[in-house]
Amino acid sequence: MILGIGSDLANIERIARVLDRHGDRFRNRVFTKTEQRKAERRMDVAGTYAKRWAAKEACSKALGTGLRMGIAWKDMAVSNLPTGQPVMAVTGWAADRLASMTPPGYDSVIHVTLTDDHPWAQAFVVIEARPLGVPGGTLAT
Template sequence: MIIGIGNDLCNIERIQRSLDRFGERFEARVFTPYEIAKARGRRRVAETYAKRFAAKEACAKALGTGVPRAGVHWKHLGVVNLPSGKPGFELTGGAAARLARITPLGYRAMLHLTLTDDHPWAEASVIIEAVPLGAP
């Protein structure tokens, strides 16, 4: 069953302006060390950050909270890449607690994330699915 859906559109040029103006302060406030390393290792840094920023916003919407609100902060919504390269989440702190609260008893949550960009836009969609315990 679907327990949350979120979508967000982020302007890549806005992220570039934040990087130009605030640099490492912006990175450290919003992104996890993993996300920072991933972005700095790419040729198109602002695009990478914009997709992850959109993912964080979309996930917060799917959780029903927004950011920063209800104990959910930017760095609690870590965007990671699975070994296959597929994007996913590593939720911590208030985001993990919120996910636990909205997941029905007898179920486990699965987060699905898709990212795309087409300059000057980056977009992310998130679906939170509750799967019965013991299901594959």
Template structure:
């Protein structure tokens, strides 16, 4: 069953302007070490971070909170599987909120997809609850 859906559209030029203005203060307030390392390896750091910004916004919407109720930017982080598929990791208040949303006997799965076409970066997040596998007899 679907527990939540969120989407966000971020302007890459706006993220670049914020990086230019606030530099590491912005980077360290919003992004995890993994996200920053990925962006540092990319030619388009701002585009990489804009997609992750959009993913955090989309995830907060899927959690039903927006960026309110105590959620922190760094409670949500995007990494990539070896195949390149993005994966959302939740910690802190975001993980607590996800646990509250998840019906008993179910496992929550957070799906995320990212795309960009300069000057836009977009993310979709779907939170799914799947029945937990019954323990073997």
């Protein structure tokens, strides 16, 4: 069963300007150390950050809150499986919100997809509830 869907479109050039203007203050407020390491190793640093920004926005929408009600940027973190597939992990208030949305007898799974075509970065997030015991439970930590 689908618990939430979110999407977001971010302008890569806007994120590049924010990075130039605010640097580490912006990086450290919004992105986890793992996300920062990933972005800083890439040729398209701003594009990588923009996709992760869009993913966090999309996740907050799928959680039904947007970026309000106590959710913090770093409560949502994008990483990649060895195959390159992006995954979203939630902690803190985002994890609490996800738990409250998940019906008894179910696990939740956050699906995320990212894409970019300069100057745009886009993310879609779908939160699915699966009956307990079905592989692929939540990545909440």
